[in-house]
Amino acid sequence: MFEVKDIPLSDNKRDFYASLAQQLTGLLEGEPDAIANAANMSALIYQFLPDLNWAGFYFMRGPELVLGPFQGKTACVRIAVGRGVCGTAVERQESIVVPDVHAFPGHIACDSASRSELVVPLVKDGQVLGVLDLDSPHPNRFDEDDRKGCETLVQIYLAASELSL
Numbered sequence: 567m568f569e570v571k572d573i574p575l576s577d578n579k580r581d582f583y584a585s586l587a588q589q590l591t592g593l594l595e596g597e598p599d600a601i602a603n604a605a606n607m608s609a610l611i612y613q614f615l616p617d618l619n620w621a622g623f624y625f626m627r628g629p630e631l632v633l634g635p636f637q638g639k640t641a642c643v644r645i646a647v648g649r650g651v652c653g654t655a656v657e658r659q660e661s662i663v664v665p666d667v668h669a670f671p672g673h674i675a676c677d678s679a680s681r682s683e684l685v686v687p688l689v690k691d692g693q694v695l696g697v698l699d700l701d702s703p704h705p706n707r708f709d710e711d712d713r714k715g716c717e718t719l720v721q722i723y724l725a726a727s728e729l730s731l
Contacts, residue, residue, distance in 0.1 A: 573585045573586055573589060573614045579709075579711035579712065579715060580711060580715070582715070583711070583714070583715030583716075583718060583719075586610070586611075586614060586615075586715065586719065587715075587718050587719060587722060589610060589614075590607060590610060590719055590722050590723070591722055591726075593606050593607075593610060594606065594607070594722065594723065594726035594727070595726070597726065598726065598727060598728040599727070599728070600727040600728060600729040601634065601635060603723055603726055603727045604622075604623045604634050604635040604723070604727075605635035607623075607698075607719065607723055608621050608622045608623065608635050608636050608637050609637055611637075611700065611716075611719070612637035612638065615700070617702050617703070617704050617707050618638070618700055618701065618702055618707075619638055619639070619679055619680060619701055619702060619703045620636065620637070620638030620639065620641065620676075620680065620699070620700070620701035621636065621637050621638060621698075621699075621700050621701075622634065622635060622636020622637060622638065622641065622698075622699055623635055623636065623688075623696055623697065623698055623699070624645060624652055624696050624697050624699060625688075625695065625696035625729075626656070626694060626695055626696055629646070629647060630644050630645060630646050630647060631644065631645040631646075631647070631652055631653065631656065631696065631697065632644055634696065636699075638701070639676075640676075641676045642674055642676040645674065649672055649674065650670075650672055650673055650674035651664055651667070651670060651673060651674075651683050651685050651699075652674075652685050652697050652699050654672075654685075655685040655686070655687045655697050656687055656694045656697060659687055659689055659694055660687065661684070661685065661686045661687065661713050661716070661717060662683075662684070662685050663683075663684050663708045663709065663710070663712070663713050664682055664683045664684070664685075664708075665682055665705060665706045665708075666681065666682065666705050666706070667680055667681060667682060667683050667701075668681070670683075679703045680701040680702065680703060681702060681703055681704055681705045681707070682701070682702045682704060682705050682706055682707040682708055683699070683700065683701050683702070683708070684699075684700045684707075684708040684712055684713060684716060685697050685698070685699050685700075686698045686713070686716045686717055686719075686720045687720075688720055688723070688724060688729070689724075690724050690729065690730075695724075695729050695730065696729075698716060698719070698720050698723075700712075700716065
């Protein structure tokens with residue numbers, strides 16, 4: 567079994583995400599189950615990425631996103647494509663960084679403490695299979711380094727996991 571080691575925070579987010587990616591690769595190695603991998607990835611992110619109040623997955627089930635493994639308070643179970651930040655990321659097939667969720671049209675407030683959000687779609691063979699969703703109680707928590715770092719983490723997850731519609 568892979569042992570997760572402490573990841574030191576540094577001023578360089580790229581170095582931090584490189585360490586996190588290395589840990590995730592080791593954690594998922596040899597395990598193809600998409601749900602188990604999503605659970606461990608959510609826990610890893612929630613444990614080491616500071617200033618989060620929610621980290622988890624939603625998976626496409628028919629025409630909507632359905633809640634998957636996560637860390638944080640209870641969450642909305644179903645989200646329509648095109649609705650909220652998660653549904654919009656699916657519709658656009660691109661990551662979305664939202665500095666202030668209260669300014670995002672149609673934001674779904676599962677946790678009223680959330681102030682900023684980062685959503686990365688899980689795109690495989692041109693199809694969106696779900697999203698990684700991160701929420702923070704702090705405005706402007708996420709930036710381009712976070713987006714790029716989390717997109718790398720999602721690619722590691724998709725490469726390791728047997729996930730399909």
